[in-house]
Amino acid sequence: MTNQCQLAGQTFTLDRYPPEQKNRSLQAWDSADELLLSHALPILQQTATSVLLCNDQFGALACALAAYQPVQLTDSYISELATRHNFNQNQLDLSVLTQLNSLAPLPAAALVLLKLPNNHSYLRYQLRQLKQQLAPNSTILASAKAKDITPNLLAIFQQELGPTSASLTVKKCRLITATIDPALPSPTTPQFPIRWKTEDDQQLLINHANVFSREQLDQGARFLLQHIPVCAPEQRVIDLGCGNGVLGLAMLERQPQINMVFADESYMAVDSARLTLAANRPDLLAQAEFSVDDCLSQQAAESADFIICNPPFHQQNAITDHIAWQMFTDARRVLKKHGRLRIVANRHLAYSEKLARLFGGCIHVASNAKFTILEAIKRN
Ligand SMILES: C[S@@+](CC[C@H](N)C(=O)[O-])C[C@H]1O[C@@H](n2cnc3c(N)ncnc32)[C@H](O)[C@@H]1O
Structure with missing residues (x-):
């Protein structure tokens, strides 16, 4: 079975969406989710802070962190449907989850977990939104395959947010930790839309x-x-x-x-x-x-x-x-x-x-x- 997984010490059944897709070799979670969770859980257990999940494609992070009433931010209606499907099949209470779309104003969250989106423009847009909306002491944790974490990518975090560091590789993934420097001038290009x-x-x-x-x-x-x-x-x-x-x-x-x-x-x-x-x-x-x-x-x-x-x-x-x-x-x-x-x-x-x-x-x-x-x- 490729839809059974252990995340944050719990067992889940997680499907990609739509669930009846023929290619069952692909999973609805990955090592980048596991890496994010291993760093986020100690923070959440200590401070019971508000957590924002960005680009959580099939809801693996939201399911794993359901106990912390996460806010999920996505541009994808399929991701929203996938998350609701996975909540339901794991008997999780959907009322603890807030789903926001990519054009909605961001909530005040102290911890942000971000799965790296495919395109760098969207990443810039999201980081710019985070810098504008979040308090300066917020922590932004991002994760992706190590091969996608290039100097260019780290430069985007540094330009849009402030101090940024990247971890060593764990299971082919790396974690990026960034904090917001309110004094850093925001790049003026590209302008969105x-x-x-x-x-x-x-x-x-x-x-x-x-x-x-x-x-x-x-x-x-x-x-x-x-x-x-x-x-x-x-x-x-x-x-x-x-x-x-x-x-x-x-x-x-x-x-x-x-x-x-x-x-x-x-x-x-x-x-x-x-x-x-x-x-x-x-x-x-x-x-x-x-x-x-x-x-x-x-x-x-x-x-x-x-x-x-x-x-x-x-x-x-x-x-x-x-x-x-x-x-x-x-x-x-x-x-x-x-x-x-x-x-x-x-x-x-x-x-x-x-x-x-x-x-x-x-x-x-x-x-x-x-x-x-x-x-x-x-x-x-
Ligand atoms: C190849 S692009 C075409 C965009 C535009 N029509 C053009 O020709 O430039 C395919 C589009 O399908 C959308 N798409 C992907 N999955 C979809 C789905 N399940 N339902 C509706 N649209 C979807 C994508 O977001 C993307 O905008």
Whole structure:
């Protein structure tokens, strides 16, 4: 079994999310969690202080520290769902947990446990928020694989917070300890959210710190933008996994009379899509809905005419096709009869087979050296 673990002297059953994922060799916790807990527990046992958990992907830290009424801060709706799932299956009381999303104001915590996020912009954003909100004597403990703890990374902590040190390697991980120096001037760049223009100067894209494709168009999105269809007026269209909303914005520009839903599991992505639309076409905001969701779980069956999607092929560091598969399955449920799903994907990913299995076939709209655009139609 790969979902049984010992953390903070207790035994837990911890799943990644969604729990039915095929790749059971991946675990919902890691040695970086264990390292953080081994340093945090003595502090918590001595001082019963308030603890903030940042980027606790599947809730391992929150479960282990449930007795200390933790506050969990994440940009990921999937992480929130995973944590609630793991609380429930370990019979932990969910009322002791506070979950805050990445755009919410931070609480006053004296101890912060931070799992290193994948992208350094988001790390900077989080450290900047911590410096602004926390008392100067707060302790920030961060952990990650030793190979990810580079001089550049430590410099980010030093620039954004103040004095920082890193431990020796334990089980391939290292612990970073940082304290806040209130006299340290905060870096003025980069400024969040990041604003940038497409090469043709046509669109202003606005990305919060943790959003995909932060300073240039993703190559798949760039190709799909050359194949944006014109929908009929009044149709309901979904930009599934919207990121900064670049695809949904293009759909609205092609046909300003559609109703557009921007959906993503990242709080920062959904808010970036809202900011992008507001910056480019404020006149169309009233026709848009913004939905933080796990794929299309909150959308009614047979409620959309068209879905456009540039699906992810990894969950944090793990390469996976389970999200794309879930997106296509949800799309089939949510599309009306004759509704269409158009996707872009790397050519080597066998998505046409997946779509054929779900929809009974799919059309090759276009291909280039790297990408394919496929369209599936819901026939019944
Ligand atoms: C490849 S990016 C595409 C972003 C944007 N549409 C573009 O083309 O630039 C995939 C997006 O899917 C989102 N995503 C990942 N898992 C998701 C899930 N379970 N439900 C909804 N969105 C998800 C990611 O946050 C990311 O924004």
